[in-house]
Amino acid sequence: MTETNWAGNLTYAASALRTPRTVDELAAIVAAEPHVRGLGSRHSFNRIADTTGVQVSVAGLPALVEVDDSAREVTVSAGLRYGELVEELDRAGWALHNLASLPHISVAGAIATGTHGSGDHNGSLASSVAGLELVTADGSLLTVRRGDPDFDGMVVSLGCLGIVTKVTLDIVPTFDVRQDVYEGVSWESIADHLDAITSSAYSVSMFTDWGDAGAGQAWLKSRADVTPPATFFGATPASRELHPLPDESAEFTTSQLGAPGVWWDRLPHFRLGFTPSNGQELQSEYLVPRFDAAAAIDAVRSLAPVIRPHLFVSELRTIAADSLWLSPSHGVDCLAIHFTWRMHVPEVTALLPALDDALAPFAARPHWGKVFQSDRERLGAAYPRIDEFRSLADRLDPTGTFANEQTSEWLGR
Incomplete structure (x- = not known):
């Protein structure tokens, strides 16, 4: 059966979609297939989740919500959607510090793409990650914790390092x-x-x-x-x-x-x-440093005549800095400039380079799950640790099992 993303603007090229029921079954799939990509709730608007090989969904793994009161952490199955987690967490007296606009997105997918909520003092959803469990390219299981070497490079991973099976998140008292x-x-x-x-x-x-x-x-x-x-x-x-x-x-x-x-x-x-409902919209988003926020807003306003005919609405909000290598808010407090476009695919595609050009002077960082058109040089300037991430991906996935055309375009691997 042909699969599409949530918006319906993409038909995936994958040869099959597998939904393993156990981690062992997932590991066997990864070890046997030359090309694998994880598929979450399909809310990405570009081909980050696509592959010419096999897509896997971890939504079929056993559901887990395990609260550790003393550590102020919760460990959850990666395929769980935030909406499936929040009520159970609240009943235990706990909360997450932040949520995205929609609670329907999967935990692992949101984290891997740097998805965020908002607030001057609130980091992205990925900033609350305290630990990860993932199946790597040879089918082995790797567990990492905050503070381990390269941990900050493994959270916002674009799906390039493995298939995440469990995530441990910081929690706060309910409010x-x-x-x-x-x-x-x-x-x-x-x-x-x-x-x-x-x-x-x-x-x-x-x-x-x-x-x-x-x-x-x-x-x-x-x-x-x-x-x-x-x-x-x-x-x-x-x-x-x-x-x-x-x-x-x-x-x-x-x-x-x-x-x-x-x-x-x-x-x-x-x-x-x-x-x-499915789709009928596209989305783009850029995060710019707070100190450039006013100039970046002016730059977008200068494009208003070409933006407005294809726009439903834009949202302006702030996100606190974090230490994650490929996070759009890595190292700096940011203003996010979000665009919800009409399903005018050719027209939006045509104006994206002008939007990228307008925001390039601010080293604007595109949201990895949205539609954008940038080049490797600009991404390298915007994400100063992108070379280190590429080296980490080469080490954990030397044969490119988890690479695809989209990530190769961005990362050069």
């Missing part, structure tokens, strides 16, 4: 969150007060279509015991629940208007019970 939305943040306010805007809540997202009005909405996710501001840098509190797209129903967005709720039902933008 409640309120969400307040404000309408109408001007570009002038963003330029003059960006740091104050993004530090005004646990997590802040601004949504824009790059028109002259600025950000039509700002979503503030705050600890439930924090009182939000009455006004917000010239914006006014929303009087009704909103969707990031002004004309869409807010039926499936997480509750707003200050109603407190558990962390996993407020940190994402969309409800756990909401099943996203």
